[in-house]
Amino acid sequence: MSDPIDRLLDAAESGKSIIQNRDILHFTYIPEIIQHRNSEQEQVAQSLLPILKHSRPSNLLVYGKPGTGKTLVVKKVLSKIQDRVEKSNFPIKLVYSNSKEETTLYGLLVSLGRQLGLTDKKLPSTGLAISEVFKRILNNIDEEKINAIFVIDEIDYLAQLISKTGKDILYQLTRANERLDKGSLTLVGISNDLTFKEKLDPRVISSLGEEEIVFTNYNVEQIKKILEERIHQAFIPNSVQEPALNLCAALAGGEHGDARRAIDLVRVAGEIAERQQSEQVTKEHVREASQKIEENKEETSLKSYPLHEKLVILAIMKAGGSSTGEIYSTYKALCKVVGRDELTQRRITQMLSEIELSGIISGRLIHQGIHGRTKKYKLTISSEMIKKTFKDDLTLQDII
DSSP states (O other), rough: OOOHHHHEEEEEEEETOSSSSGGSSSOOOSSSSTTOHHHHHHHHHHHHHHGGSSOOOOOEEEEOOOTTSSHHHHHHHHHHHHHTTSSSSSSSEEEEEHHHHSSHHHHHHHHHHHHHHHOTSSOSSSSHHHHHHHHHHHHHHHHTOOEEEEEEEEEEEEEEEHOHHHHHHHHHHHHGGGSSSOOOEEEEEEEOTTGGGGGGGGHHHHHHHTEEOOOOOOOOOHHHHHHHHHHHBBBOOOOOOOOHHHHHHHHHHHTTTOOOHHHHHHHHHHHHHHTTTSSBOHHHHHHHHHHHHHHHHHHHHHHHHHHHHHHHHHHHHHHHHEEHHHHHHHHHHHHHHHHHHOOOOOHHHHHHHHHHHSSSEEEEEOGGGOOOOEEEEEEEOOOHHHHHTTTOOOGGGGOO
């Protein structure tokens, strides 16, 4: 029997691979043609066209569920505009940032400022008031006479996190032109949450939603066509079986109409097939990939939570399908075990709502007659998954 490590290394050295271009299967890849999104591309382009005519476009809000092509379309339009801008003397800056990746309002504003050309000296990574960071960005736009388009992806995530100060800054971003004499600022928000606007200050709604574009879900047939194109470019010929392709499209299309999930599925299935030294991707590889992606997503999400949110999740695990009050009591006991001061019950109630949005827990309202209503929460993932993910966190080891 050959050594399994040698077998894998031999295959790698000989160049045997059914995936010939992995970049095409990455979510950041922008294809030459974005299928089934002609109308949306035209709408985004028309909305931003005034910048090429030396005028300020309206603020734009782009809605749609994950994997519906929003970021892809906006980035492609920006790229096309950038190509034209380089041939023009009109000072335009196209700036993109993802609020989920930045995690704080301060980090987001610094990211936007850096892309405008502000140095670390003028805009340090820490130490300034948020209002001062914003002021320096606007001063730079004014002094350099920049016509800026700020694209903030997953802006709904920012709205969940920001404090009152943050909400004021969001409002000021949408009304920045009232403070600019020589430059201009247009805000493009991309949101996965169709109810996003309902959570905003009415002043922000009227300013941000000057124009709106909604991306509908892809259907199974559309996802299949998108996959066929990616597979044709990324894989060697005839290396993905038709039933495997159909299953990828059905799993992603039937659940959310999520093209990104479908592309992830075929990529991971291809990697599994390669590891097994299979010459083709089969339905079994796709099923294995689906299970792996779900586990990875849950684990990544759990690891990203701050300590008190982890304690809340552990409180739900220990208390079972319990009410907010019961969870809070368990949470307070856990805080004592790890030697941390507990947060208020009101803040924990807010946390429960935020965690529920991620899908790791689910809540339902229970009517208690004359005692009114209460909300009971339970985990949607296994306790084993939570223990496995949190076991390396030294603070939590005594609890687990």
